[in-house]
Amino acid sequence: MTAAAETVDLRPKIVTGKYLIFSIGQRSYGICLQKVREIIRQQEITPIPQMPEFILGVINLRGKMLPVMDLRRRLGCMDNKKTESTCIIIAKLKSSSAETFEMGFIVDAAQEVVFISRNDLDDAPGFNSDVDSKAMLAVATIKGVPKTLLDIETLVEPQVKQLFNPEQAAKS
Numbered sequence: 785m786t787a788a789a790e791t792v793d794l795r796p797k798i799v800t801g802k803y804l805i806f807s808i809g810q811r812s813y814g815i816c817l818q819k820v821r822e823i824i825r826q827q828e829i830t831p832i833p834q835m836p837e838f839i840l841g842v843i844n845l846r847g848k849m850l851p852v853m854d855l856r857r858r859l860g861c862m863d864n865k866k867t868e869s870t871c872i873i874i875a876k877l878k879s880s881s882a883e884t885f886e887m888g889f890i891v892d893a894a895q896e897v898v899f900i901s902r903n904d905l906d907d908a909p910g911f912n913s914d915v916d917s918k919a920m921l922a923v924a925t926i927k928g929v930p931k932t933l934l935d936i937e938t939l940v941e942p943q944v945k946q947l948f949n950p951e952q953a954a955k956s
Contacts, residue, residue: 800901803924805931806873806891809861812931813891814900814924819936821874821886823894826866836941843872843888850874852888858939869893875936887940900924900933 803814804823824845829852831841838857842849852872872888879885904924919938924931 800905801899802897803900803931803933804873804897805895805926807893807895808856808859808891811861812895812929813855813859814898814931814933815873815875815936817897819875819877821876824872824874824888826870826872826890840890845874845886845888848886850886850888852890853940854890855939856890856892867892877937877940889936898926900926905933 799816802817804817804820805812805814807813827843829841829843832839832851835841838854840852840854842851844850870890870892871894872890873894874886874888876884877887904926905922906925919935921933921935924933
């Protein structure tokens, strides 16, 4: 067996399909549209003490408390200017106990929904990246512009998911 045959790719399988494209700073990113529940305007966030710096707190969305992550901070973009375009993407995630829960992600602007085919994809670069390489699925070139496709589940660390485990909250 060759060394190449023994290499195991630990990243999630790259899936073609519809992606929500959004911007943070001058860069464009995408997440699988199946994970997106809705996009809302930025609203007041209630801080929670002792959270990682990129977890801003919670919002009340129609009577349901949802944690909010600042994707700008999580991806290393410290320019936190809020504009008219700043919004919160509400995504469906799996908790540490495999229950689903919703979480908000602040981005500079939601841009468009695009269909990404296998021909649009390149492997995610393993160098000079502002994104945790485990969270990068690939780079897609759409209309000549590169978009970094992210695995939104991987961007949320297991310890953060455990904090917002709906099953654990129900026991409290």
